[in-house]
Amino acid sequence: QVQLVQSGAEVKKPGASVKVSCKASGYTFTGYYMHWVRQAPGQGLEWMGRINPNSGGTNYAQKFQGRVTMTRDTSISTAYMELSRLRSDDTAVYYCARRGPLVLYMDVWGKGTTVTVSS
Amino acid sequence: QSALTQPASVSGSPGQSITISCTGTSSDVGGYNYVSWYQQHPGKAPKLMIYDVSNRPSGVSNRFSGSKSGNTASLTISGLQAEDEADYYCSSYTSSSSYVFGTGTKVTVL
Numbered sequence: 001q002v003q004l005v006q007s008g009a010e011v012k013k014p015g016a017s018v019k020v021s022c023k024a025s026g027y028t029f030t031g032y033y034m035h036w037v038r039q040a041p042g043q044g045l046e047w048m049g050r051i052n053p054n055s056g057g058t059n060y061a062q063k064f065q066g067r068v069t070m071t072r073d074t075s076i077s078t079a080y081m082e083l084s085r086l087r088s089d090d091t092a093v094y095y096c097a098r099r100g101p102l103v104l105y106m107d108v109w110g111k112g113t114t115v116t117v118s119s
Numbered sequence: 120q121s122a123l124t125q126p127a128s129v130s131g132s133p134g135q136s137i138t139i140s141c142t143g144t145s146s147d148v149g150g151y152n153y154v155s156w157y158q159q160h161p162g163k164a165p166k167l168m169i170y171d172v173s174n175r176p177s178g179v180s181n182r183f184s185g186s187k188s189g190n191t192a193s194l195t196i197s198g199l200q201a202e203d204e205a206d207y208y209c210s211s212y213t214s215s216s217s218y219v220f221g222t223g224t225k226v227t228v229l
Binding site: 035037044045046047059061062095097103104105106107109110111112 | 120122151153155157163164165166167170171176208210212215216217218219220221222223
């Protein structure tokens, strides 16, 4: 079955970087875009950007430009999201979500990775 | 990009129908038929309930329906059930090739 398995929880200090992974299975990894969405405690969903695993092309939300980097390793069907210069308000659950090539909605989501930024 | 506007909470009794609104602009909701709705239970990942304004993915109950008029999209849940109690988020594709989510609505089954 289609599955996105994310890496485990992280605790980071302000100013550090975090890299979250998302391993895809049950479908052709390069055939679907991968999006990243985050959710701060008690808050709503926030779109961060997406990567085309086939080409490596990315599109980031303006808010995260310069701080986020999305990459992929097609040999292991895994997408990565790295966020740098972490602040306390980056504390959130980070989700990866799949989007088909000819559609504009996210149909399969990972379970989320909790990132806590604290000194 | 500002978040789409949703009511903070909506409630209804079992068996009733409720509607959640999602208001954006001509650069997102009003400009494209690419509105989707997600259900999120506490501590869980979002689940796709409606895509492209009014389409249901396989496996989603036909009690869920979507529509759009101008810059406002709506999600209707008919025959409300206890399991429908959750947070609901709308999302839209935007003119800047990005996505924007709604502020979220907590649905309570009385």
